[in-house]
Amino acid sequence: MSQSTRMRLGVALPxxxxxxxxxxxxxxxxxxEDMGYDSLWTGDRLLAPAVPSAPYPGRGGVMPRTYENHLDPLVALTFAAAHTSRVRLGTSTLNGLWQPPIMLARSLTTLDLVSRGRLDVGLGLGWMPEEYEAVDVPWKGRGARxxxxxxxxxxxxxxxSFAHDGRLFTVPETEVRLGPHQRPGPPVLLAAFTPRGFARIGRRLDGWLPGAMPLTHLMDMWGAIVREAEKAERDPATLRIALRVNLxxxxxxxxxxxxxxxxxLQQYVDYARAAAEDGVHELFxxxxxxxxxxxxxxxLxxxxxxxxRAG
Known part of the structure; x- marks a missing residue:
């Protein structure tokens, strides 16, 4: 099954x-890593209210109660980096708006360095307003942020020499001498399901982080991202899909x-093999x-x- 062997496979850490x-x-x-998986992934959760104000995006709108026990995703990946040597390390997704971007840049740079260039930065905007309230970040205007x-x-x-003077953030001029291992930086992927999100991926990012869905729908959405990349005069072949499957x-x-x-499990195996045939680059x-x-x-x-991998 040559096509499937070209699709990278990953698994979420506990x-x-x-x-x-x-x-x-x-x-x-x-x-x-010993089995031959290509990547390890973590998610991001800050709060686990008994009844969130917004329905969970999946599983009938009910948030999994496992989220009541959660680790910091970047600390967990740093710990995993110290105990592995080959697998890539990804966030799916990191809610990157919960801290000032200069601090996020420092944390991601550090993790990419200590892992010797194995980091994939998967960003998302989250779905729970309570978490934004807890970190004093506005829910409105997330795209601009x-x-x-x-x-x-x-x-x-x-x-x-780096400085930033924007509508939301100001970074006074500073010298940045310690950069990430990967150049120009670790790949950044985005979980997005709207035309604006697709345009953002096509215009400036490295890939898309969708959740599992029927493959016809998935590839139709990927086609929209490809068209956005072409409009931005970027080569769509440089972008990739990393598909999350919550079993x-x-x-x-x-x-x-x-x-x-x-x-x-066999139905999920069949789904993954079909995803490979359709051109999905990575599935975890x-x-x-x-x-x-x-x-x-x-x-499992x-x-x-x-x-x-069989066949």
């Missing part, structure tokens, strides 16, 4: 739920229209929303990888 601890990260990270954050990241990673495993086969929202799975032990999670990861 940074949510009962196994969100040092031993869980070490064991899951090292085992995934993201654009200015990207401006600061790009300027900081360029190195040398909700069933004991018996789900109806075809329910996949990939739920299904058996998260077993954390299925009630399994760490041993079961590792077993091995069976999924074998299934997708």
């Amino acid at each position: 940074t949510f739920g009962p196994d969100a601890n040092p031993d869980g990260i070490i064991r899951a990270g090292r085992t995934a 993201l654009d200015e954050t990207l401006d600061v990241l790009e300027g900081y990673w360029a190195g040398g 909700e495993l069933t004991d018996t086969e789900a109806e075809p229209e329910q996949v990939p929202q739920r299904g058996t 799975v998260d077993f954390g929303q299925t009630p399994v032990t760490l041993d079961e999670r590792i077993d 990861a091995g069976r999924f990888l074998t299934g997708v």
